[in-house]
Amino acid sequence: MKFFIDTANLDQIKEAQDLGVLDGVTTNPSLMAKEGIKGEANILKHYVDICNIVTGDVSAEVISTDLKGMIAEGEHLASLHKQIVVKIPMIKDGVKALKYFSSKGIKTNCTLVFSAGQALLAAKAGATYVSPFIGRLDDISYDGVELINQIVHIYRVYDYKTQVLAASIRHSMHIIRCAEAGADVATCPLSAILDLLKHPLTDIGLAKFLADAKK
Ligand code: E4P
Numbered sequence: 001m002k003f004f005i006d007t008a009n010l011d012q013i014k015e016a017q018d019l020g021v022l023d024g025v026t027t028n029p030s031l032m033a034k035e036g037i038k039g040e041a042n043i044l045k046h047y048v049d050i051c052n053i054v055t056g057d058v059s060a061e062v063i064s065t066d067l068k069g070m071i072a073e074g075e076h077l078a079s080l081h082k083q084i085v086v087k088i089p090m091i092k093d094g095v096k097a098l099k100y101f102s103s104k105g106i107k108t109n110c111t112l113v114f115s116a117g118q119a120l121l122a123a124k125a126g127a128t129y130v131s132p133f134i135g136r137l138d139d140i141s142y143d144g145v146e147l148i149n150q151i152v153h154i155y156r157v158y159d160y161k162t163q164v165l166a167a168s169i170r171h172s173m174h175i176i177r178c179a180e181a182g183a184d185v186a187t188c189p190l191s192a193i194l195d196l197l198k199h200p201l202t203d204i205g206l207a208k209f210l211a212d213a214k215k
Contacts, residue, residue, distance in 0.1 A: 004187035024056030026187040051081040061087035070097040102126025119151040123160035133168035145177040152182040
């Protein structure tokens with residue numbers, strides 16, 4: 001399973017990259033706003049800065065909601081850097097845009113996916129990635145990981161090439177359960193990735209080994 005980091009914070013992206021396990025980055029307008037990145041020129045520059053830190057795919061989201069706008073915006077984003085993946089919302093014109101970008105060989109990430117039906121449409125339209133939001137489903141008392149199981153099953157039955165990118169991950173157990181479900185990618189906050197490192201028996205064992213090494 002690939003690990004993407006779900007942030008626009010350059011320090012966190014660098015830290016994850018330095019760990020040596022990072023395969024890409026996802027951003028969204030809320031994550032950009034959280035970093036205080038404002039104005040079109042600054043936003044576009046920030047995407048390029050991210051691409052220059054990592055080697056993998058970097059999702060940059062369109063803010064247009066009509067087909068013409070999404071195509072213009074997406075083509076501009078894709079022209080910024082070869083690692084840019086155009087992130088498109090799961091709406092009617094979004095499905096048309098996915099199909100358009102697929103025919104042009106431009107990578108896409110279909111975002112705001114909350115059902116298997118939406119994931120089926122994204123795959124049929126040729127999305128490179130589909131992003132089911134598991135944390136937000138958990139927040140309203142649905143089992144987010146169960147949706148990952150369902151989508152992975154459907155894509156395998158029909159051999160769809162769209163990669164399942166588990167998004168809206170809140171903690172390390174989400175990562176483990178998405179790996180068990182066969183998600184192709186998990187996009188995670190840095191804290192959830194670092195939490196995978198932790199086990200009290202590792203700390204206790206290491207302390208004893210170091211103490212014994214002095215004997
Ligand atoms: C990433 O592609 C998504 O935009 C992100 O994971 C959403 O996460 P949130 O539900 O924590 O906002």
